[in-house]
Amino acid sequence: MSTNWKSRTTAVHGGSRRSQYGEMAEAIFLTQGFAYDSAEQAEARFIKAGDDEFIYARYGNPTTRMFEERIAAIEGTEDAFATASGMAAVNGALTSMLRAGDHVVSSRALFGSCLYILEEVLTRFGVKVTFVDGGDLDQWRAAVTPGTKAVFFETMANPTLDLIDIAAVADIAHAQGALVIADNVFATPVFSQAVALGADVVVYSATKHIDGQGRALGGVVCGSRDYIRKVLEPYMKHTGGSMSPFNAWIMLNGMATLDLRCRAMADTALKVATALSSHPKLSRVIYPGLSSHPQHSLAMRQMGTGGTLVSFEIAEGKEAAFRFMNALTIAKISNNLGDAKSIATHPATTTHQRLSPEQKARLGISPGLIRFSVGLEDADDLIADLTQALEKA
């Protein structure tokens, strides 16, 4: 594999392995294990497996390995480990490196399950966690101390699309020797510059844009070879969170069109946000690609786009938001994102239902807030659908 390929070439060919048959499409190695030529070979492989030698699918598999190499090449990290879901990736990235007494600083605006890992799981095992408002660098400066092992944040938060200034937070973390772990789902591997900006470990839910067609769960952790193979892999392979070869094959196929899909979705997202921006039924339209967004210049610097999601607030609240959702004819009511099909989500009653009213208010999750994941449909059709549904709101 060439290291000077641009990412679109890498997304099609990166990490490819071919069997003796020279198959064009990536093969699915649906095998749990691998037969050895001799007892001596088995012994040698358990001592140290070579690059193209496998032992057991929980430890690694040729199809899964193709996906890992392809995504690492795109993200710009030395290595990657594929996981059963995005949450297996987030949990593995944190839990594999932490022990009782360690300190982690995290932004407060997190996907519900990420919050659960930090608030419930890690603290139960004696890890101290400090939450900060991710946009306030003074809070990061005050919270990160010489004893801090890691900082964690979503580079663009769900569902309010607040951005973290990766370079600034990474500077603060690195000055105290802390590892920077970024959940980068909303930025997508296409628009991500997380590694160049200072993230040490980048985590994706592959369920989202990487599959991009709502078919399978998956996740991946990208980082240095030492972190991936010496810290994360032992934890993942012994605790069972590895990706299945079949799902790796789905993700590999997703990657071939990832760049085209994400760019098309982001172009449409800008059109949708622009069309909605002065709608009388909306009290707020949140899209970092709009020049009126307070973090517009950060979004352009960090991603070169506003991304593939648009959030907006229906002024009249929950009942009006429900009337709007029920009137949609193209977009589906669901809670995935990054899918070819546009999806409307009501975070307050679904993805963020668990939060207290105070937590919701603090994160800007109001009763009228809709998270809209822009799909691959025609922009004019989507805007017409949203507009007619807003009339019924």
Ligand SMILES: *Cc1c(COP(=O)(O)O)cnc(C)c1O
């Ligand atoms: C979806 C998501 C996850 C979890 O991914 P799964 O594949 O559903 O386990 C984690 N972080 C963010 C930001 C997400 O959007």
